[in-house]
Amino acid sequence: MSDPLYRVFRPLVTPSVRLVCFPHAGGTATFFRTWADGLPGVEVMALRYAGRQDRLGDPFPASLAALADEVAESLTARLDAPLAFFGHSMGALLAFEVGTRLETRHGTSPVRLFVSGRPAPHRAEPTELHLADEAGLLAEVARLGNPDPLVFADPDLRALVLPALRDDYRLLETHRFAHSRVRATVVAYGGDRDPACGVRALPAWAELTTGGFAQRVFPGDHFYLVPCEPALVADVGERLRAALNEHASKPAAQRVESQ
Template sequence: MWEVRVASWLTSFADVSDPACELVCFPHAGGGSSVFQTWHQHTDSLRVSAVRLPGRESRLREPAIADLGDLVDALVVGLGKVFSKPYAFYGHSMGALVAYELCRKLRALGLPLPQGLFVAGMDAPQQLDLDRAHDLPRDELVAWLIGVNGLDPEVLEYPALIDLMLPTIRADLAVVEDYHHVQQPPLPVPIHVLRGRGDVQVTVSGSSGWAALTSEGCRVTDFDGDHFFVEHNEQRIVSLIEADLVAERAER
């Protein structure tokens, strides 16, 4: 069983005295909690937190977890305090898959479920058909990452940095590429899919496929941009999430 250091798994970027909900954000493959550090600037009613995964940032010395089941089990323990109050999940790319499978694990354990699941940059899990990249030779993997905008070409000037990052990136990619969807009843959690119109890694049918995974309704909202469209639409996305969650709280 993976050893969990509970205090290390979550960081919040601003205090909110009486939040309507805590938005727990899951980063893309190779990403860290810092990609969400400015989200709190766009909301007055949400506490924005982000998952700190092993193998990056303050947890750089810890090996990244390459198995989705192990990662989800660790998150159940590491995020335990979150589940006692209203919360929601946002996940981008790999983070979307992790958040979805965490929801299913929480249901299996009889723990409180999120008030909403917001997913971006990922086809519905039952429709995933991904190229295998995590086990490519070093230079081929680097070229592939640059090709999908996962690495800035300027990083080629820093080979030592690449070699430091690659084990974590490989592990994150393995989480998704080794995934096999197991059919279960739909989640009683509303799902909102966010999609970049220019994202070649996500299809229209793959986005709409999330509807089969929820019994509480699914919406798809398109944005201008590619796989990392969130970077240029941050304020709109946070406002959209806030509106959904505040409305959900009012209905309850």
């Protein structure tokens, strides 16, 4: 199934579950390119944000809510297998908003909602980084632990990626959280030295779900996902297997509601 919104890594004819990955601010789908190697039977599909890579010429979304609307609607064509979401940083908020829309508008829910490196939206401190100058944006990138230092060191590449980064911060910083909750089980991940999301911020995600909560902390900064990828992917895989066992044990009517 071809869709410009997603990059699918190792497409499967009959996946046990589709893991939809939502990148961080300034991030790209290729951040998740190796995840399929550690998740047999799972179809990993990563969101391709506008304004970068092969969507470089596409206009930025009007708002994070508008983007969440678009993604939720697109996923209704992929409900032949259970869905799970993994969102890092900005992607955590977007994944949550997509999850609420699938539940309220389409009566379906991801079997797991994995959120990473982002305080719960009702606890996040307001920022205005989208209004900062280039030096301010680069300082924030450095503070978080830049996963792509060569990109930001090259003036030509930097000129290509900074507009998308700035606009992603605009989406984040102008979004108004509606204080909604999801039915999906939420799993919160974080790095123990993350300056953007301290370990103490993770438990607040439990307040936004009626379906159970768990968390795990890894060593590292905001981009702990890079050095800890094998352990993180293994943990995601284990939790997905548990979720699918729970899903299969439900009566058929409940499976439709929670798929």
